Amino acid sequence: MITLKSEREINLMHEAGKLLASCHKEIAKMIKPGITTMQIDKFVEEYLAKHGATPEQKGYKGYQYATCASLNDEICHGFPTNKPLKDGDIVTIDMVVNLNGGLADSAWTHTVGDISDEAQRLVDVTYEALLKGIEQAQPGNRTGDIGHAIQSYVEGEKFSVVRDFTGHGIGNTMHEAPTILHYGKAGKGTRLKEGMVITIEPFLSTGAEYTVESSDGWTLCVPDNSLCAQYEHTIIITRDQPIITTIA
Numbered sequence: 001m002i003t004l005k006s007e008r009e010i011n012l013m014h015e016a017g018k019l020l021a022s023c024h025k026e027i028a029k030m031i032k033p034g035i036t037t038m039q040i041d042k043f044v045e046e047y048l049a050k051h052g053a054t055p056e057q058k059g060y061k062g063y064q065y066a067t068c069a070s071l072n073d074e075i076c077h078g079f080p081t082n083k084p085l086k087d088g089d090i091v092t093i094d095m096v097v098n099l100n101g102g103l104a105d106s107a108w109t110h111t112v113g114d115i116s117d118e119a120q121r122l123v124d125v126t127y128e129a130l131l132k133g134i135e136q137a138q139p140g141n142r143t144g145d146i147g148h149a150i151q152s153y154v155e156g157e158k159f160s161v162v163r164d165f166t167g168h169g170i171g172n173t174m175h176e177a178p179t180i181l182h183y184g185k186a187g188k189g190t191r192l193k194e195g196m197v198i199t200i201e202p203f204l205s206t207g208a209e210y211t212v213e214s215s216d217g218w219t220l221c222v223p224d225n226s227l228c229a230q231y232e233h234t235i236i237i238t239r240d241q242p243i244i245t246t247i248a
């Protein structure tokens with residue numbers, strides 16, 4: 001079921017989004033060769049607690065951490081680890097914040113030290129793809145308009161949209177209807193309405209469009225060792241421009 005949010009709910013979700021954005025900004029300052037994603041995860045737990053918020057992913061379907069930390073060929077749901085990040089890595093940190101019952105979901109991909117031109121271009125194209133999707137998040141448009149805008153841009157840049165993961169509605173729980181594909185046909189899919197809150201979160205790779213699950217039962221990787229990046233924002237659909245909750 002698709003829920004339309006009240007003004008009160010939207011305000012709570014917006015507050016959660018601002019806090020999440022500020023947390024991502026702090027993480028960006030911490031990223032350098034030598035730091036571990038477990039240190040980042042611990043930082044997030046403390047940062048959220050200090051601001052009266054909780055990490056919604058922890059405990060979700062048995063997931064143990066505040067963040068997902070997905071490295072290089074890992075597309076999503078990677079565990080934080082004690083392995084130091086090194087020059088040339090790219091790492092996606094994804095989290096869901098619960099502040100007074102309002103939820104926000106956002107992922108950023110960070111580059112570590114000196115990285116290849118291809119990796120930098122992948123990260124830049126991923127963020128731009130997210131913005132192209134957000135532009136389409138207008139009442140009257142359909143979910144396919146978002147997917148089409150993202151896919152046509154990404155494929156024009158000669159990267160791949162990874163098909164196995166989607167954006168989603170978000171509200172009292174992390175995942176609600178509708179599903180937001182990051183590929184598809186303009187004019188198809190669910191019609192968007194004022195008051196809907198959705199995530200848009202394109203997953204890109206330099207190669208494969210499909211993923212395989214690791215033996216840990218969570219981490220998803222591309223099978224061809226290509227690099228993966230993802231950016232995600234939580235968006236409120238309004239009569240005017242879409243509001244990105246997850247920017248500071």
Ligand code: MF3
Nearest residue numbers: 057060063068094095096105
């Ligand atoms: N934040 C993710 C999303 O974008 C969900 C994470 S799955 C979890 O939908 F199990 F790690 F919580």
Ligand code: CO
Nearest residue numbers: 094095105106
């Ligand atoms: Co997320």
